[in-house]
Amino acid sequence: MLRKRHRILYLGEDGVRGHSLLVPVIVTISFLLFVVTMYVNDCPAHSHNCTLSALGRLSFQPLSDNPLFGPSSSALSKMGGISSDTVADKHQLWRPFSCIWLHAGVVHLLVDLISLLFVGIRLEQEFGCVRVGCIYFLSGIGGSLFSLLFIENRVSVGSSGAVFGLIGAIVAEIVPNWSKHEGKSPTFMTLGVIAILLFIIGLFPHIDNFSHAGGFLFGLLLGYVFFAQADFDWSKYQIAPHNRLTDFSTDTNKKMCKMFVCVVVVLLLAILYLIFIVLAFKGVNGNDHCSWCRSFSCIPSSHWNCGGDSKSHAVCKYMIRGTTMWLTCEVNQRSQTYSGIFALSSIKQFCAELCS
Template sequence: MGALRQNFLEENHHTWRLFTCIGLHAGLIHLIINLGSVIFVGIHLEQVFGPLRTGIIYILSAFVGSLAAALFITNSPAVGSSGALFGLLGAMLSGVLRDWNVYTHKLAAISFLFFVSTINFAVGLLPYVNNFSSIGGLISGFLLGFVLLFTPEVKPLVHNKAGLYEYSTKSSVKSKLKLDRPIIRGVCLILFVVVLLGSLGAVLGGINVNQYCKWCKYIDCIPSKRWSCNDITANCETMVSNSQMTLTCMGNGNFRVFPYTNISQARMKDLCTLLC
């Protein structure tokens, strides 16, 4: 109900799914891992760079991740909620690299980023979790990190309470940040705008990268005996009686009775997809 799918986006022009897929998860495990990672990473970023800049990176990375997922879209439902998380991870990485001399726990931060990214990317190899959304969000967050996270909010912190971004004194941080890098910020801003507008134009133009890259699908889903990475062909038989509607998937025989009959064709296709 709102996930990305090729026939809905290209044939029915449901562009609103680019926004709804951001808030969807492919099950309870995906939800717990994703939200837990977002909260933990977001705390560290807000602690040093403030909620405003962190929120901007979160929202823009989620949207760019959604666009990246749409560029590699298949006829199987896909959710792109991980784009926002990987945007924060990319911003955290750029913040560490940019202000390398400021923070005392550099190796711990890099190790943490690698660990969280690996777990979430592995989850993305399962069906319905779109890894291209994660890649798009990571690129977006990394570029926006260089644009927005150029100066930490220097304020006194309790010793050993600054986490991965612990620093000593206000004066030492200011002295290390005297030489700003406006050129890097400008270049990264231009690159982000190019990525955003280029991806948006390609999606609205109906470009599907899978037509030119046959092996790219294995980045998003690895075939297994327990699930299939093939496109889903949803074909259902509809039976209406009194105030009930029965949908039966012609492919696997699954059926469900719904206590209503007056629904749109798009909603009926969504329900059929869930059954099949």
């Protein structure tokens, strides 16, 4: 049961109510997986223009490839990032879960994990790791499934959708219990700042604002199921003459109404998950019906490429002299120099990375 008056993101007079275990574990695993992803990426083996090359195998891709100081799209895909072809063509349905553990770069990692620590630890202390964990992972998966309708051939990763799910759950808890909360204005201001930061980071390559929107939607619904103990005055909404069944002032009928709404929300969640899974398997492209959706997910820039139609990928011109190869992507006009002896399959891989 909720206490009479408490704060979600700020400590009340009674202080901390519990311990946080799940959120620190998620943060630790996410950080370690980012290091592993950079090791798998191995930029020096594929490019001589790596950022912070002193880091050796852990050095970052050129900023023109990844402006967030991170790996290439191919490395993110190997580690479990989502894209329309891996889910629609290869039916790898595990990717909407695996992608929420990965991050596109150091900037992305810091923004996501700091936001998660700030929001998640307080929620876990208040509601426990089971409920917070269910909301985090289910909203993250739901956001990833929604994202698949718009990312096309691009690789997308990140836990931002899951963090947005926690934000949506907070909104779902506060609004029905408005009178029970202190510090609502600073709470919503804090959530607003976090949401704006996550939205801005979602305009960069390999991150998708549609996963944020989907995560928030699922978080709202999941928040009602796991968090909200709505204290509505049901007597204001009587739709029948007063009798034993419509007397919403009794505890029994209040519980019945809450249970009914909860069942409806659970059914709606199941339907939404089913719809998004079917659409993802069919490879439906939401951008065909929305002219501005690509810009909502990634702002095109001369400094990076947002990706696009799969037909546009792997179209390169190359010239080889001795052990030196010059490769130019015809889609974004990026050029790269490579040293070594290359097979045709290697050239195709380099071309795909250069055009991603």
